[in-house]
Each structure stands twice: as structure tokens, then as C-alpha cells.
Amino acid sequence: MTLVSSAPLFIAQERGYYREEGLDAELVFFRAAQPVAVAVAAGEADFGVTAFTAGFFNLAGQGALKVIGAQSREEPGFDFSAYLASNAAFANGLTGPEKLPGRSLAITQHGSSFHIMAGLLARKLGVETKTIRMVPLETLQNMQAALKTGQVDAAILPGHIATELDRAGEAELIGWVHEWTPYALGGLFTSTRNVERRRGVVEAFVRAYQKGARDYHAVMNKRDAGGKRIFEADAEPVIAIIAKYTQATPEAIKAGAPYIDPEGRLDVGNVYEQVALLKEEKLVDASVDPARFIDLSFISGHFNLPR
Amino acid sequence: MSAREVRLRARGFAPRRLPGAGAVTAVCVFAAWEAVCRAGLVSPFALPAPSRVLAVLAEMALSGELLAHLRASLGRLAGGWAIGMLCGVLAGLAIGVSSLARSVGLPLVSALFPVPKIALLPLLILWLGIGEAPKLATIALGTFFPVALSTASGVDQIPRSLIRMAQSFDLPNRAIVLKVILPGALPGIFAGARISSSIALVLLTAAEMIGAEYGIGALVLQAGHLMRADRLLAGVVLLSVLGVAIGAGLGALERRLLAWR
Amino acid sequence: MRLRARNLAHAYDGLAALGPLDLVVEAGERLAIVGPSGCGKSTLLAILGGLLRPSGGRVWFEGEAPSGSIVPVAYVFQDFALLPWRTVAGNVALPLEGRLPRTEIRARVGAALARTGLSDFAGRFPRELSGGMRQRVGIARALVVEPGVLLLDEPLSALDAQTRELLLEDILGLTEGATLVWVTHNLEEAVRVADRVILLSARPGRIRAEIAVPVPARERNRPEAVPVLARLRGELWALLREDARRAQTEGPP
Numbered sequence: 172m173t174l175v176s177s178a179p180l181f182i183a184q185e186r187g188y189y190r191e192e193g194l195d196a197e198l199v200f201f202r203a204a205q206p207v208a209v210a211v212a213a214g215e216a217d218f219g220v221t222a223f224t225a226g227f228f229n230l231a232g233q234g235a236l237k238v239i240g241a242q243s244r245e246e247p248g249f250d251f252s253a254y255l256a257s258n259a260a261f262a263n264g265l266t267g268p269e270k271l272p273g274r275s276l277a278i279t280q281h282g283s284s285f286h287i288m289a290g291l292l293a294r295k296l297g298v299e300t301k302t303i304r305m306v307p308l309e310t311l312q313n314m315q316a317a318l319k320t321g322q323v324d325a326a327i328l329p330g331h332i333a334t335e336l337d338r339a340g341e342a343e344l345i346g347w348v349h350e351w352t353p354y355a356l357g358g359l360f361t362s363t364r365n366v367e368r369r370r371g372v373v374e375a376f377v378r379a380y381q382k383g384a385r386d387y388h389a390v391m392n393k394r395d396a397g398g399k400r401i402f403e404a405d406a407e408p409v410i411a412i413i414a415k416y417t418q419a420t421p422e423a424i425k426a427g428a429p430y431i432d433p434e435g436r437l438d439v440g441n442v443y444e445q446v447a448l449l450k451e452e453k454l455v456d457a458s459v460d461p462a463r464f465i466d467l468s469f470i471s472g473h474f475n476l477p478r
Numbered sequence: 479m480s481a482r483e484v485r486l487r488a489r490g491f492a493p494r495r496l497p498g499a500g501a502v503t504a505v506c507v508f509a510a511w512e513a514v515c516r517a518g519l520v521s522p523f524a525l526p527a528p529s530r531v532l533a534v535l536a537e538m539a540l541s542g543e544l545l546a547h548l549r550a551s552l553g554r555l556a557g558g559w560a561i562g563m564l565c566g567v568l569a570g571l572a573i574g575v576s577s578l579a580r581s582v583g584l585p586l587v588s589a590l591f592p593v594p595k596i597a598l599l600p601l602l603i604l605w606l607g608i609g610e611a612p613k614l615a616t617i618a619l620g621t622f623f624p625v626a627l628s629t630a631s632g633v634d635q636i637p638r639s640l641i642r643m644a645q646s647f648d649l650p651n652r653a654i655v656l657k658v659i660l661p662g663a664l665p666g667i668f669a670g671a672r673i674s675s676s677i678a679l680v681l682l683t684a685a686e687m688i689g690a691e692y693g694i695g696a697l698v699l700q701a702g703h704l705m706r707a708d709r710l711l712a713g714v715v716l717l718s719v720l721g722v723a724i725g726a727g728l729g730a731l732e733r734r735l736l737a738w739r
Numbered sequence: 740m741r742l743r744a745r746n747l748a749h750a751y752d753g754l755a756a757l758g759p760l761d762l763v764v765e766a767g768e769r770l771a772i773v774g775p776s777g778c779g780k781s782t783l784l785a786i787l788g789g790l791l792r793p794s795g796g797r798v799w800f801e802g803e804a805p806s807g808s809i810v811p812v813a814y815v816f817q818d819f820a821l822l823p824w825r826t827v828a829g830n831v832a833l834p835l836e837g838r839l840p841r842t843e844i845r846a847r848v849g850a851a852l853a854r855t856g857l858s859d860f861a862g863r864f865p866r867e868l869s870g871g872m873r874q875r876v877g878i879a880r881a882l883v884v885e886p887g888v889l890l891l892d893e894p895l896s897a898l899d900a901q902t903r904e905l906l907l908e909d910i911l912g913l914t915e916g917a918t919l920v921w922v923t924h925n926l927e928e929a930v931r932v933a934d935r936v937i938l939l940s941a942r943p944g945r946i947r948a949e950i951a952v953p954v955p956a957r958e959r960n961r962p963e964a965v966p967v968l969a970r971l972r973g974e975l976w977a978l979l980r981e982d983a984r985r986a987q988t989e990g991p992p
Contacts, residue, residue, distance in 0.1 A: 205705060213524065226705035233523045280703040306608060309599075309687035309699065316603040317689070323608065454704055642790055643820035647834035647884065648810050657833065661824045738824040738864045 174417065175428050176243045176357060177220050178391070179383030179435070181416045182409060188382045192375035198416075205230075211362050212236055218365075218376055222357035225282025225454040228446055232459030237366045237466040240377060241437040242357030243429035245288075245349040248398055251356075251429045252288060252348040253333035260324035261343035268292055268346045272302040274324035277314040280307045282454040284356065285327045290448040291352035300452060318342050331426035349430075354445070355438040356429065366466055377469045381435050388433035439465060440475035526708040534712045547716070550692040551682055555720075558614040558685070559678045562621025566674070567667055569622070570629020575659060584630070591623040596684045608689040616685040620677045625670035632666015633659055665739070668732045675724045679717060694720070740804055740811065740887030740918060741766050742787065746796035748943075749782050755943035757782050759796060762937075762946075764888065764920055766802055769956070771921045771929035774939030774947075775979060775986035780922045781892055783944065787920060788812050788890045804887035809838055813886035817893040819873045821865040821880075828852065828861040831880045851883040854913060871902035878910060889919040895928060907931065911956060926979070930971045931959050938975060941982040948978050 180198060183189055189196040201207050204221045211219040212235040220242050221227065230236060245251055256265040265274055271292065278285035290300040306323050308314045311332065318326045319341045327348065328336070337344035348354075359380060365373050390406040402410070402425050410421050417424065442461055449455035467473050508528050514520060515527030522530065538544040569587070572579035595616055602612040636659060644654045686695030698713035741764065748758035757779030764770050774780050785791035787798055789812065804811045813834075821830050828848055835844045852858045855875045865873055874894060881889055894910070895903040911932060921932050929936045930952055940947040950971060954964045 205703070208705075209524075212521075224703065226703050229705040230523060233521070235521070235523075281700055282704050306689040307687075307696070307700070308603070308608065308689055312600040313603055313688060316600040317608050320604050320607065322603060322689075637818070637820075639816055639818055639820045640822060643814065643816060644833070646788055646790055646810075646812075646814040649834070650837075653837060657836075658822065661822070664824070736824075738866065 178387045178413050179380050181412050182386045183379045183383035185412045188379035192379045218361050220359050222284045225449045228455045228459055231464040236360050237363050238358040238360045239466050239469045240359035240435035241432050243431045244355050245353045246430035247349050247353055249430040250330045250347050253330050253344050254346045255333050255342045256325050256345045257318050257321040259321035268351050272298045275304040275306050277308050277317050277323040277326035278305050287445050288327050288348050295352055355441045384431055384435050385433045387431050391428050435470050436473050438474045440477050443477055530708050531711045534708045546692045547694050547697050551694045554613050558617025559621050562618035563625055566622045566625025567629050569626040573630040574633025587626050595620050612688050613685040617678045617681050620681040621674040624673045628666045628670035632663035636662035679721050741801040742888050744798045747793050748795040750794045757944045760946050766918055769919050769934045771933030771936045773929045775941050775983040777942050777986050778939040779944035784890050784892050784922045788814050807885045809884040811887045813881035813884050813889055815877050815881050815891040815894045817896050819877045823865050826862050827876050830876055831883050834884045847883055851879040855879040870898045871906050889917050891921045926972045926975045930968045941986050
């Protein structure tokens with residue numbers, strides 16, 4: 172998908188990192204997250220970058236996919252996804268994410284990233300996920316419509332949409348996901364077949380990806396002394412590359428830029444937790460085992476390794 | 479002079495239904511599908527075998543989930559379709575008999591018919607919320623336009639002499655509408671009912687995008703997101719069975735009500 | 740009941756189609772109207788029946804409609820105009836519904852079907868009937884309202900020759916004593932059914948000639964009537980011939 176989260180791929184392509192590794196890479200874009208994983212599982216693409224969802228875990232759990240690195244993550248200090256309360260619910264006491272249990276929350280679908288964020292929050296608050304009443308509305312537009320009219324008490328939305336709604340007085344921004352549940356948004360993955368038979372290619376690809384991620388990190392993940400996110404002049408070339416692929420304006424790219432780890436390191440323990448909470452809700456099949464679809468051998472220094 | 483038999487030239491171009499061909503085709507398709515899956519030519523998460531889909535359906539039936547989905551969807555289909563049919567027939571009759579309704583309504587209906595109803599979902603949420611109302615409205619909207627148009631064309635196809643006949647006996651306008659125009663437009667209304675019942679099924683999935691916990695559309699959507707091809711196909715099977723059942727029901731009703739044709 | 744029209748004229752889109760003409764149909768009289776194609780015969784009948792507003796002139800009745808009459812004027816249509824979704828009995832009952840009690844409707848319909856020989860077909864749909872039987876239903880439906888005047892617009896023209904012959908005899912019997920206006924393009928038919936025949940000129944149709952038929956209705960089928968009727972037909976044709984030819988080359992209005 173043409174999202175800023177995929178920036179390391181774009182940078183590696185534009186700056187010739189794949190070529191340096193002897194790879195002739197071609198970027199293929201999909202309009203939704205699921206087909207990315209399906210294409211890799213089916214061997215039509217070799218590598219993929221996408222968000223973690225119950226669907227992804229179900230597919231990966233079949234054994235055809237291996238997660239080998241990180242996409243982006245919710246990192247403390249880096250605004251990305253926000254909790255929003257409808258004006259009515261805010262007036263009625265929904266002033267912070269800790270008050271979400273017992274309220275309704277708009278999401279795209281059961282098992283989506285939004286569902287995972289809500290589930291992680293529930294865990295942190297020590298309540299069951301289902302105490303937050305999730306309302307699937309399929310699209311971000313529908314979620315916004317339901318939030319604006321108070322049909323739902325709350326929604327989790329991308330930061331640039333959230334700040335816009337908050338500024339327009341159409342909803343109330345009540346917190347950022349990174350403040351509550353920093354988490355691994357998605358992963359870099361390849362097919363099991365590639366890991367087993369073309370290890371050299373996978374290693375070369377990961378090196379190129381890491382170079383792209385480092386370039387991104389160097390200029391896009393900066394904060395000033397006060398902790399505020401800043402974009403300096405040196406970010407311009409990277410933003411120009413991202414703009415070329417996403418067709419977004421520089422302002423939109425800055426507003427929607429996630430934190431991307433410079434080495435592609437994954438918060439492994441967090442992925443285990445995601446799978447566990449989705450299993451509890453029967454959205455992920457009981458047979459799915461993260462240990463079998465995460466391959467830690469390509470990147471060193473992954474975080475939070477389970478014993 | 480040599481005798482030559484007259485050769486029959488009027489052959490072909492008269493398709494008829496071969497009895498049992500549909501059933502045989504279905505059996506062959508399912509058998510081939512099952513065989514491909516059993517042979518391991520495709521992975522089960524990409525295309526589960528029909529036996530697996532049936533097993534999923536059986537599980538859902540036993541757990542009561544199937545009933546919950548069917549009940550939710552049938553309620554929405556029946557409600558939305560009934561509203562759309564009623565409004566569509568009334569609008570179509572008005573367009574068929576009144577110059578004002580025709581001049582105002584026909585361009586309006588023609589202009590709004592092609593608007594994709596799915597694109598209106600965010601607006602429907604703003605206007606009607608996320609309960610049953612927007613789901614019914616989505617289906618009703620999809621039903622209304624084809625029914626209005628085909629009812630109007632049904633009225634247009636009533637021979638004028640029948641209306642003049644009724645007028646020659648001084649029948650009041652209400653009686654003319656009820657006894658001549660409505661029954662005369664019935665073939666058109668049925669054509670609209672057939673088309674709109676299919677459209678309603680297609681729109682069911684769109685309608686159930688909005689905050690639906692149960693429903694066949696919700697089942698299909700969720701299964702798609704969860705990469706559960708077996709549940710997805712089970713939902714698809716339910717939708718097509720529903721489509722065939724509704725079509726058969728309408729056909730039976732049509733044969734009863736239009737026996738005079 | 741007597742039917743009168745004065746100064747009657749009609750124009751379609753400013754093109755004169757009929758008249759001006761005056762007309763009187765006496766009570767109990769049988770009037771046939773003939774004329775070349777497009778002369779406005781059917782237009783005249785529609786105006787007399789109140790189905791068309793004339794561009795000029797007026798039409799009125801004199802005298803009382805028979806007791807038991809539901810509608811003063813009843814129409815018989817060339818294409819029968821039967822409701823295909825109603826049975827024979829249902830079609831005949833249509834003009835009575837809402838105007839008479841149910842039991843009386845049933846009795847009247849039963850009587851009308853019996854008179855027209857349709858009793859065995861009461862439950863049939865129109866598509867199950869031959870053309871002749873369908874027109875019988877049309878006639879039964881017109882008679883069931885016991886009209887003061889019966890207007891027939893080419894009632895036999897959609898039928899084949901044999902059916903036409905049979906039905907013509909039956910209609911004469913059924914309508915004995917009734918006031919009727921019968922429009923036809925068939926001159927032989929006109930002289931057989933009418934006491935008086937009005938010949939219209941080519942468009943715009945005006946009264947060109949009037950001919951009385953000097954044979955009483957009951958005696959029209961007798962052999963000695965045949966030459967008389969044939970002579971009248973010949974006279975009408977002589978008058979009509981040139982107009983008919985012109986109408987043909989001019990085409991429909």
C-alpha cells in the first residue's frame with residue numbers, strides 16, 4: 172500500500188540500495204492490506220510490509236509466511252494514532268482513554284489494527300477487551316460520520332484526521348495511542364519458501380530495507396529539546412521520495428509519518444500479546460503460534476524477546 | 479429431372495431448457511472443486527474444499543450462529559425491500575398516470591438511479607445513525623429506483639383502450655387505478671421485484687458494513703478481513719441459496735398472480 | 740333516449756378532422772356511420788360517447804334513460820378492450836361494481852352472459868377465448884348496464900368473415916329496440932344493421948349523404964331483402980368511391 176509506513180521500501184528503491192545488494196526489485200502496490208500477505212504467501216511477491224491484523228496472523232499461522240522485521244510502531248513521543256471522543260460522550264465524562272470500558276468504539280472491522288489497539292488498551296487497564304463495545308463500520312469515512320453524530324462514543328483514528336476533527340470542534344481528542352500502549356503496528360515479511368531456499372536474497376533485501384529505514388530514521392524521527400516532533404531541511408529529500416509514491420503533500424506526509432525503527436527491529440513480545448488477545452476473542456485461530464511465524468535470525472537486537 | 483428432397487432450413491435459434499442440465503453442471507463444478515482441493519493443488523486457506531465449507535455451515539447451524547445471521551439478514555432484506563417496493567410502486571404509478579409526476583419524477587429517478595448506494599453510506603450514518611435504519615435505507619434505496627422505473631413502464635404498456643373503456647363506463651379515477659392500472663402494471667412491477675431482489679442481496683453486504691454484529695453480509699465481510707476463506711465461502715453459499723430461494727418464491731407468486739397471461 | 744349533436748367539429752393539432760355537422764339519433768333508431776378511411780368516424784363516436792372533447796359544438800341527450808340503466812351511453816370497442824386479468828364474468832361485472840349490491844350484480848351478470856351465450860365461459864380468461872367470443876363479452880358488458888344509447892366502434896372489424904356473419908345476426912337480435920350508433924367501414928354491414936346510414940365525406944368528415952334502409956330489421960335476412968340491400972350498398976359505394984380513392988393516396992392523417 173502507498174502509505175508512509177512503507178517509506179524504507181521507497182527510499183531503498185530510489186537510492187539504489189536494492190541494486191547495491193544485487194537485487195532487481197519491483198514495487199507492487201495493493202489497495203488493501205490483506206492482498207499483500209496473500210500475494211507473498213502465494214509466491215507472487217517475495218516481500219511484503221503491512222499492518223498486523225487478525226487476518227494477517229491467521230494467514231501467517233498457516234505456515235506460509237515469516238515475519239522477519241518491523242514496519243512502524245507506536246513509539247512514546249511520536250503522535251500517530253489518537254483516541255477521539257464524540258462531543259456528546261466527552262461532555263458525558265469520556266475525557267480519557269481510561270474511561271473507554273463500557274463505551275462504544277468505532278473500528279473498521281473486528282480483528283483490524285484498531286481492534287488490536289483497543290484490546291491492548293483494555294489489557295493495560297486490566298479489563299476484558301469486550302468491555303469496550305466495538306462497532307465495525309468498514310471505512311474511516313463511516314467511522315468519522317458515526318463519531319461526529321455521536322452514534323458511537325469514541326473512535327481511534329490516524330493522527331492527522333484526529334487533529335483535524337478536534338480543531339473543527341467535531342470531536343474531542345482525548346489521548347494518543349503511544350501514551351498508553353506503544354506497540355508494533357506491522358511487519359516486514361517474506362514467504363517461508365524464501366527463508367528456506369533463498370536465504371541470501373532475504374538477507375540482502377533486509378540489508379537494503381535497513382538502509383532505507385536508517386535514512387528515514389535520521390531525518391523523520393527527530394524531536395526538539397521539548398520533545399516536540401520536528402522536520403528540518405534535511406528531511407526534504409526523503410519527503411520528496413515518499414511524496415512520489417504516496418501522491419501526498421509534504422504537510423500530509425509530516426502529519427502522518429509514523430516512527431520507524433532504524434534497524435527494522437520488532438517488539439516481539441508485543442506481537443505475542445496481540446496474537447494472544449485476538450485468540451481470546453476467537454478472531455485468530457487457536458492453532459496460530461507466533462513463535463512459528465516470526466524469524467528473528469535476519470535482524471539482531473529485536474526487543475522484548477519472550478523466553 | 480432428378481428429384482431432390484426439400485431441405486429443412488428453419489433450424490436452431492430456438493433455445494430451450496434442457497431438463498436437469500443445471501443440476502448436472504452444479505454437481506460437476508463441485509466435484510471438480512473438491513477434487514482439486516483433495517489433490518492438494520491449492521492450499522486450503524486460498525480455496526477450501528466444498529466439504530470444508532459444508533462443515534463450516536454445519537458447525538454454524540449447530541451453534542445457532544447460522545440462525546442469528548439469517549434472522550438478522552432476512553429481517554433487513556424483508557424490511558428494506560418492502561419499503562423500497564412500496565415507495566417504488568407508488569412512485570411508478572404516479573409517474574405512469576400523472577403529467578406532473580412524470581415531468582418531475584422521471585428525470586429525478588433517472589438521475590439518482592445510478593448513484594452508487596455504497597458511496598452514500600457515510601451520509602446515511604449522518605442522517606440515520608448506525609442502527610437498523612441506515613441498513614434498511616440502503617436496501618430500500620437500491621430497491622426503489624428499479625421498481626419505480628419498471629412500474630412506470632408497466633403502466634405505459636397498458637393499452638390506452640382499457641383506460642378509455644373504464645372511462646366510458648364512468649368508473650371513478652380511484653377504481654380505474656385499482657382495477658385497471660394496478661393490475662395492468664403488475665407484470666412491470668414483477669419485473670422490478672425480480673431485479674430489485676437481486677440488487678437488495680448485493681446491497682445487503684454493503685448495508686451490513688455499518689455496525690452489524692450479525693448478518694450474512696457481516697459474516698462475509700468479517701471472514702474476508704480475518705482471512706477465513708472457509709467462512710467467507712460459507713457466507714457466499716448462503717447468499718446464493720438465498721438468491722435462488724427468493725427468485726423461486728417470486729416466480730411462484732408471479733405464476734399465481736399473472737396466471738391470466 | 741334521443742341523442743343530438745349540433746355544430747360538432749374536431750381538429751387535431753389545428754388540422755380539421757371532422758365537421759362541422761349536426762346529428763340526431765332518435766330513440767330506438769339504429770344509425771350506421773360510414774365513410775372513407777380517416778374521415779373521422781371513430782372521432783365522431785368518441786365525441787358522442789364523451790371520450791373526446793370536441794373542438795367545437797355540443798352533444799346532449801333528450802328523454803329519460805331506461806329504468807335500471809347504470810350508464811346512459813355504453814361503448815363496444817373494435818379491440819374488445821377486455822381486462823385480460825379478469826374472467827369473462829369479472830369483465831362483465833366491472834361497470835356494475837360499487838354501484839349495485841353484490842347479489843344484484845351476480846344476477847345481472849348471469850342474465851347478460853345467458854343472453855350472449857357465454858354462460859359456460861363465465862370462468863374463462865379472455866386469452867382462452869376466440870375473437871368472436873371476446874367480442875360477445877364486450878357486448879355483454881355494454882348491455883349489462885342497460886344503456887340508453889349503445890355506441891359500437893367497428894365492432895366486427897377485428898374478426899374473420901364467418902365469425903362476423905354469425906355475430907352480426909346475434910347483435911341484431913340482442914339489440915332489438917335499442918338506440919344504437921354503429922361505426923363501420925363495411926358498407927354491407929352498415930345496410931344490414933341500420934335503419935339509416937350516414938355517409939361522411941373525406942377529411943374533414945361532413946355529412947355527405949343519408950340513406951334510409953327500407954327493410955324492417957327482422958326481415959333483413961330474408962332472400963327477398965338481399966337485392967334491396969345490395970342496391971343500397973351499390974349506391975353508397977358509388978358516392979364513396981372517389982373519396983375513398985383520395986383518402987388512400989393522401990394516407991392517414
